[in-house]
Amino acid sequence: MVEPGSPSQVVRVGVLGCGHVGSALVNLIDERNNAIAAATGLRFEIAAIAVRNPSRQRDLPVDSSLMTTDAAAVVADDSVDVIVEVIGGIEPARSLIVDALKSGKPVVTANKELLANVGAELYRAADAGGVDLLFEAAAAGAIPIVRPLRESLLGEDVHRVMGIVNGTTNYILTRMAEDGASYADALAEAQQRGYAERDPTADVEGYDAGAKAAIMASLAFGVQVVAGDVYHEGIAAITQDDIAFARRFGYTIKLLAIAERFSGGESGEHPEIGVCVYPAMVADHHPLASVRGSFNAVFVEGAAAGELMFYGRGAGGPPTASAVLGDLIDAASNLRRSTYSPVPAGPRARIRSVDELESAYYINIETSDAPGVLATVAGVFGRNQVSIRSMEQEGLGDEARIAFITHGARERDVQTTVDELRRLDVVSDIRSLLRVIEE
């Protein structure tokens, strides 16, 4: 707490972009400025807001003369102390951020796409400028996960980070599981409520979660992981049948982003990692299974710390703005103390191919219920080193279906098994193939 009556130091903020997050931030700064000044002695002043269309009506507590279309001029303005980038996308965000960092201005960004593609370049620019590049809001919205990974767990031997990091898909899957909605209906409802875009591809195909997985893997394992390194599958193929089977077996279907480290953790040598996004059946006793609706959560496993989970709102204007504001205070405090927190870019990650990754699987096949079918099918699993943990048959005759849950098996072997099953006369269809997460 600062001495009562002592003058606070004014920090001039240049805001690039004024969509949901930008306008929520400008409002939040206005609301919280007195409290922040009392706690830290810092008082934020919006120096300029760069937007595409300055004449658009916005309900903001700042003079409209602060609106400009010239983002580069905001970055170049010597009277601006800190830059907040909430434009999104690669360009012009990238050039603006690099220019700001090189000129010694700290940058706070919520841009996951940028960090997941050219993060290392930005980290290096920050280091060259000797200033902060902070991006808490880019990984999981309001959930503080970047700071714990960068600081609290820097000494921890983290071997897996696993998260529900897309609120749209978690909302859809929750509606499907709890209210029996079809995928199409749940998606339409998410669109109506503003949780899903008109073109939902980035969410439902796992691109958004993949970008966040790349950022979290980079931080957790100290290596450069980019969006293109992430294997992903979406949720569009999930059916009510899958959900019913999951419930019966004691699972909940979630779209997971998983980053695992296979070597190199103890010695600090170059680790090999796997990074994937896919829908999986998560055992009901797992803390991630109870993350409902549009909430997000990140589950971190470390050798000494054990299991940790961070839960909250992964998107939305005010939650994202809250994370940006936390970073802004941090950047301004560091600036006042003439210091910064470097993010080590690390070497490029060695990525283990998805073919070589191991998981348990749920496989649901449609078969004729002839005598000996199970023996034939089980033989295919066995020949491919895929061991069956449990099995359930449903229906009779040509309508029969068998659901298997396997022990941990290599993706390549499971794919071979499925290919061979598909060629069997007694198998008419492979209805579902989902990974299973027990713990």
Add this chain to the structure above:
Amino acid sequence: MVEPGSPSQVVRVGVLGCGHVGSALVNLIDERNNAIAAATGLRFEIAAIAVRNPSRQRDLPVDSSLMTTDAAAVVADDSVDVIVEVIGGIEPARSLIVDALKSGKPVVTANKELLANVGAELYRAADAGGVDLLFEAAAAGAIPIVRPLRESLLGEDVHRVMGIVNGTTNYILTRMAEDGASYADALAEAQQRGYAERDPTADVEGYDAGAKAAIMASLAFGVQVVAGDVYHEGIAAITQDDIAFARRFGYTIKLLAIAERFSGGESGEHPEIGVCVYPAMVADHHPLASVRGSFNAVFVEGAAAGELMFYGRGAGGPPTASAVLGDLIDAASNLRRSTYSPVPAGPRARIRSVDELESAYYINIETSDAPGVLATVAGVFGRNQVSIRSMEQEGLGDEARIAFITHGARERDVQTTVDELRRLDVVSDIRSLLRVIEE
């Protein structure tokens, strides 16, 4: 990542205390030193370990000559860069920490008792010495909650922090709920497994949780809260009846530490707060309800961020050592950059008396099943402004019991209601009185 081959900077650590946490830390530093050096350029060296009994056999990867009984000499040693205090208790920990801070040595501590009683004195000593006082391990073990509250959420208008911050009691309550164990049996089992002390008072009566509540309230609201400010009730009176009723109504009984702010959040003026520890019926849909066994979790509610939860291991040697190590890296990095993160002590909190706090309640009374009893009982509630939300009667005749759940009501009014009910002829006993948390 540091340039390959570049020499790392040696940071000499003086460890005060070598119990579960201290020995886990010494082992962890040994295991993680290469990885930490690769990531940060810092290499820790144990300079000395102060213990009561240096001849005790310890399986530690350090030379036994580093053991000493002279903790003050470790603090005074100019070659020691950072002090870790894991002795616990008030003295000599307090004097040693103050001496270290005043002499310009950063201190990392896991000592919740100390921080909850003389935290402000320590914060001021750190500020006077211009060094870090870090205590992530003191609030919730391995769960990163101190850093998020101190940094990520510094700009956030936090209005409530609510946690399961004692693993012993959560283990006991989980065993009672899931396996039907009695309180006495569950406690005995917790003692056998080493989760509970031989004298379990500090855990089961809520003193341990109270100290953590004081620390979290101080950080969340920027005021000084001490252990003595915390109202607390323990779990020893919880019965299988309470658990059965809770399950039927859709709740799980948890020992909660709750810190709430009633005013002052927006403007930065002196806030009034409430800080309590008590067993409560938590609605099953609440994320805290699914925190099982010895796990801990802290639920934070902010105006912009929304609901956040931090989950993990709140105790145990390696998890606590992991949090200490995170702080140690932070302190050493700051030392290298000649900076530190001050903790503002804030003014003394204005504490709202528990009598004035509001909550919903569960009240279970034993009554004769005479006609008109319910009207008489309901009349008592009504006269005291306690509004009944739901009611369930069980049994007949002299054995009849009625369970009520109220809407939010003032503690003082509920206590008056209970006193008046107790004096009624038709009420033979007040069996239970528990607070209810819906959201």
